[in-house]
Amino acid sequence: xxxIDLLCTKxxxxxxxxxxxxxxxxxGEPLEIEMFTNSKFSDRSERNILKKYSDFFPFENINPSLSxxxxxxPLIESNSLGRExxxxxxxxxxxxxxxxxxxxxxxxxxxxxxxxxxxxxxxxVSTGNMASSVASYGARADIETVILVxxxxxxxxxxxxxxxxxxxxxxxxxxxxxxxxxxxLGKEKGIYFMNSDNPFxxxxxxxxxxxxxxxxxxxxxxxxxxxxxxxxxxxxxxxGFKECFLNGLIEKIPTIVCVQAKGCSPIYEAFINxxxxxxRFENPHTVARAIENPFPPSGNAVxxxxxxxxxxxxxxxxxxxxxxxxxxxxxxxxVQPASAVSLAGLRLLKDKNQINENSNVVCILTGSGLKTxxxxxxxxxxKQRSIKELNxxx
Ligand SMILES: *Cc1c(COP(=O)(O)O)cnc(C)c1O
Ligand SMILES: [Zn+2]
Numbered sequence: 588x589x590x591i592d593l594l595c596t597k598x599x600x601x602x603x604x605x606x607x608x609x610x611x612x613x614x615g616e617p618l619e620i621e622m623f624t625n626s627k628f629s630d631r632s633e634r635n636i637l638k639k640y641s642d643f644f645p646f647e648n649i650n651p652s653l654s655x656x657x658x659x660x661p662l663i664e665s666n667s668l669g670r671e672x673x674x675x676x677x678x679x680x681x682x683x684x685x686x687x688x689x690x691x692x693x694x695x696x697x698x699x700x701x702x703x704x705x706x707x708x709x710x711x712v713s714t715g716n717m718a719s720s721v722a723s724y725g726a727r728a729d730i731e732t733v734i735l736v737x738x739x740x741x742x743x744x745x746x747x748x749x750x751x752x753x754x755x756x757x758x759x760x761x762x763x764x765x766x767x768x769x770x771x772l773g774k775e776k777g778i779y780f781m782n783s784d785n786p787f788x789x790x791x792x793x794x795x796x797x798x799x800x801x802x803x804x805x806x807x808x809x810x811x812x813x814x815x816x817x818x819x820x821x822x823x824x825x826x827g828f829k830e831c832f833l834n835g836l837i838e839k840i841p842t843i844v845c846v847q848a849k850g851c852s853p854i855y856e857a858f859i860n861x862x863x864x865x866x867r868f869e870n871p872h873t874v875a876r877a878i879e880n881p882f883p884p885s886g887n888a889v890x891x892x893x894x895x896x897x898x899x900x901x902x903x904x905x906x907x908x909x910x911x912x913x914x915x916x917x918x919x920x921x922v923q924p925a926s927a928v929s930l931a932g933l934r935l936l937k938d939k940n941q942i943n944e945n946s947n948v949v950c951i952l953t954g955s956g957l958k959t960x961x962x963x964x965x966x967x968x969x970k971q972r973s974i975k976e977l978n979x980x981x
Contacts, residue, residue: 588703589645593618593786596822596888604645607704609770609785610884617885618786619826620645626834628801634659636692636794637699643797643830644790649699653728655685657695658794662802662949665918668930672937673944677808678915679799680952682922686747688877688954689795689820690720693788697781698724706779708733712769714762714816715744716877716954721781722751733778735769737762741876743958763867763882766817783817784885792823793830799949800831807837808947810899810936812844814928815854816878818885821845824951825892841949843898845889846932848873848908848925854886858900863890874962875908877925877954899941903931909962921956929953 593602595611596619602608610617626642633639636658637649660683669676681689694717701709710733711721718734725732732753736745740757748755758765766782773780781788800807807828813821821843831837847855850873857865865886871879883889893900903911911934912927929950936942972980 588647591621591623591645594621596891604700605704607706607773607779617784617888619822620786620790622826622833623830624833626830628797628836631801636791637696640794640797643793644696646699646703650702653698653724654695655691655723655727657684657691658798660684660798662799663918663920668914668918672933674937674942675945675947676933677803677947677949678918678920678952679795679949680920681795682920682926682952682955686716686720686723687958688716688720689792689951690716691724692794693785693791693819693823694720694724694781696791697779697785697787698728700787701779701781702728702730704779706777707731708776708778710734710769710773710778710780712762712765712780712782713737713740714877714879715740716958717783718755719744719747719751722748722753725753726751735765737765741959741961743960747958761882762880763884766884782884783880784819784822784888789819789823789826792820793827795820795951796824796827796831800828800837803947805836807831807839807841808949809841810844810942810946810948811841812846812929812932812948812950814875814878814925814932814951814953815845815847815883815889816880816925817883818854818889820951820953821889822885822892825896840896843893843896844932844936845893845898845900846928847900847902848875848878848928849902849904851879851881852902853881853883854889855900855902857886857890858893863887865890873908873924874905875923875925875928876959877923878928899936901932901935903928903935907931907934912956915952920952922952923954923956923959924962926951926953
């Protein structure tokens with residue numbers, strides 16, 4: 588590995604990347620790999636994110652055979668929705684990843700790290716998308732994989748995870764505490780837990796920003812809207828833009844927008860109350876299950892990031908999330924409720940006049956609609972017709 592350190596996101600204490608260090612021993616906050624400088628993008632035709640952006644990763648060499656084709660997702664310019672909102676709206680469609688969510692970027696990167704450190708077992712804690720992602724890459728690498736899932740995970744997601752044959756344990760208890768328990772168990776049992784805000788997973792997410800910068804011809808949008816739960820993805824996306832800025836690839840870092848579902852909004856609550864630390868959100872409940880983390884492990888780090896960036900934070904209602912999901916379908920894109928949160932957030936910001944007309948806005952569409960088939964009207968109540976009737980119907 589290259590000579591670069593992990594730094595605490597709060598106190599800046601240094602840690603080695605050659606050991607499984609995930610959180611600061613002093614303040615408990617998440618660690619982050621130092622900013623990469625003197626770096627540039629390589630060949631546009633390269634599709635492997637670790638090769639294409641190798642200057643921005645700590646590895647001297649990687650195992651490319653672990654790749655399943657993560658990343659290189661399209662940035663689609665919206666037609667009708669952008670026009671309706673009087674902005675230039677771009678949709679970064681992460682549902683095109685190998686297991687149909689952005690999680691695959693970070694899983695691929697963290698897996699390289701786990702193997703470099705000599706781990707023989709990997710694991711994760713998940714509400715769904717992380718489970719299928721880690722199980723899939725675990726199968727690909729032929730390594731023992733432990734998946735701790737929350738009770739009541741969407742059926743589509745649990746089936747998708749079982750297919751890859753990891754060890755799945757359903758745990759009764761909140762996702763927030765399970766995270767800390769897993770890191771403890773990982774240390775004792777030699778399991779590399781690549782959870783939601785693992786520093787290498789965050790590095791994977793930053794390639795979303797790199798791709799947006801390239802897709803916008805080395806410029807940056809005005810706003811990037813990110814559905815946020817644990818906080819790993821938004822941290823990665825921000826770091827990606829910041830590294831582009833520090834390396835002279837863009838002139839300005841976009842305004843980062845953290846969106847949560849009102850039914851589980853610990854970061855939003857802290858943000859509007861000007862607090863520097865989140866509190867556990869009691870009785871969380873939202874249709875956006877993939878972002879239902881009542882005690883996000885990177886919550887405080889996200890608050891610091893928003894402060895540094897002058898970023899925005901909002902929370903959206905259930906009915907607006909479901910409406911946004913259908914609106915995206917009118918553009919031909921089918922996402923899960925957690926992803927529709929970004930468009931619902933954009934609508935709300937527009938109503939509050941926090942986004943100017945003609946701004947360039949990117950919504951991150953984090954995962955596929957096929958992973959969550961409930962909450963959709965019109966399920967299978969189609970009337971059957973005979974072939975003879977067709978003539979009169981068309
Ligand atoms: C994991 C996930 C999120 C939230 O990402 P965090 O890194 O936990 O903030 C949002 N949407 C989907 C579909 C996800 O799977
Ligand atoms: Zn610290």
